[in-house]
Amino acid sequence: MKVSIDRSALLAAIQNVQRSVSTKTTIPVLSGIKLSAERDTLKLTATDLETGIETGLPAHIENQQIVQIMEEGAIVLSARYLSEIVRKLPQSEVELEVKQNYLTIIRSGSSEFNLHGLHAEEFPKLPQVSGSQTFGIPAIVLKDMIRQTVPAVSSEEIRPVLTGVVAVLQEGRLRFVATDSHRLAQRIVNVEAPAELAFSNVIIPGKSLSELGRLLPDNDSLVDVVIADNQIMFKFENTQFYSRLIDGQYPDTSRIIPTSFKTRIQVGTKELLDAVDRAALIARDNDNNVVRLNIRAGQSEISSNSADVGKVTESIHFADFQGEELLIAFNAKYLIDALRVVESESITVEFTGSMSPFLIKQSDNPDYIHLILPVRIY
Template sequence: MKVSIERSALLSAIQNVQRAVSNKTTIPVLSGIKIAAEKEALKMTATDLETGIETSLPTHVDNEQVAKIMEEGAIVLSARYLSEIVRKLPHSTVELEVKQNYLTVIRSGTSEFNLHGLHAEEFPRLPQVSGNQMFSIPSIVLKDMIRQTVPAVSTEEIRPVLTGVVASLKDGHLRFVATDSHRLAQREVVVEAPAALSFSNVIIPGKSLSELGRLLPDNDALVDVVIAENQILFKFAQTQFYSRLIDGQYPDTSRIIPTAFKTSIRVGTKLLLEAVERAALIARDNDNNVVRLNIKSNQLEISSNSPDVGKASEMLSPAQFGGEELLIAFNAKYLIDALRVVEGEDTTVEFTGSMSPFLIKQPDNAGYLHLILPVRIY
């Protein structure tokens, strides 16, 4: 294999696929990136056997040559060393040449490195995901859905299904739901999908979605999503992102979402977020990071108390108030996570009682909600 390529394009591709490299593995080939030089493209692939990313670098972009394939072939190189070397190279053009015994020469300007590689045939083949369960969604919309649901994914492996986001599609409405049993996040959007296409209980690992969210571009370009029996594939730009699905039955969360409320407030998102963050400075040393919200007709009192640290209290004036007065306590981190992904200037919070779950909503986006369970304080 022998290729010449622009350093910036090569580095960008390495950084993309490096997200799927296994950091803790006893299989040497999984700590590497497979580089395959084909006739009109340079393909880079990484996988940890749960997630796989493949990026294709075409030799020409907008009729300008960014890479030259002098000799086809493939090699697996250490992701860590390849990334660090390419980042530090002095020239805008990089040449890769594979010699005998998989020794790979990396040249740029007067700089030259020799890296020991592995046979490309040792690298696992990415799954062939195909099927008629396919739909399209704008990249920026998918990115927002991930951003607004992944924070509620469980980090505990006791119930594996809760470490993922469950996806469902019906009548063109795509829904993501995540819960760790203390909070729940839900986002629903309309997507381009065949009228007959519907599915449920597709559980995507939260870790995979987090990495996908970092890769997705901030534009309206469509992402094609293909769902197979135990895999899901996202195709966008020159990248294909694969992930295993979590096996199991996700709990029915629709039953815990309140449909009526006794108290409702509307308040500036930033004002409420910053007030809860300040109260959390004291609360973070107590067991459940507990912050109290005392709701009255013309004011909200946000407070926290730690016997070993001290107290914090702050007053806010809600833009709107309706219903009964209420005192409720909750884990500050959960509300902070929810408010950070609210897109509007205002947030609506609906309560059904001091010991019942409450909802965070966006007044201008009916497709988003976040549910938080309160903490008992007496």
């Protein structure tokens, strides 16, 4: 293999695929990036067996030469060394040449590195994901769905299905749901999909979605999504992102979302977020980050106290208040997580009593909801 590559394009591709490189592995080849030169494209691949990323560098991007392939071939190089070396190389052009015994020469200007590589055949093949379950979704919309649901994913492995986000497609409506059994986040969007396409119980690991979210561009270019038996693939720009799916049956969450309320408030998103964020400074010192919300017709407030540190009281003004007065306590972190990903300036919160889950809705858009279970106070 012998190729000449634009340094910035190579660095960007390395940083893309690096998100899938195993950081803790006993299998040397998994700590590497596979580079393969075929026809006029240099392909970079990384996988930790849970996710996989493949990025192709084409010969030209907008009339600028990016890759020139003098000799086809493939090699696996240490991701850590490759990225640090390419970041520091002196010239805008990098030459990469594989010699005997996988020794790879990286040349740029006055600098020459010789790295011990590994046989490309040892590198695991990424899964072949193909099937009729295919649809398109704008990158920025998918990114939003990830941002709004992943915080509610469980971090505990006891119930593996809860470490994922469940995706359901019905009648052109794509729904993402995540819950760690203390809170639940749901986001629904309309997608362009064939009318007959429908699926349910597609459970994508939360970690995979977080990585995907960081990779996706901030624009409305279309991401192609392909779902196979135990794999999902997202295709955008020159990149393909693979993730395994989680086995098992995701619990039915539709029935736990309340449809009526006894107390309803409307409040500025930022005002409530800032208040609970301050209250959390004291709350984190008690056991469960517990803050109290005291809803009164006159003056409402959020408060928290800690025997060691002291206490905090935040007066809150509601734009609207209907129904019964209420005292409820909950984990401040859950409300902060929920409010940070709200896109509207104002939210509606619906309560059905101090021991029942309460529902946070965007005032202008019911497609994102967040449900939080209160904690008992004595």
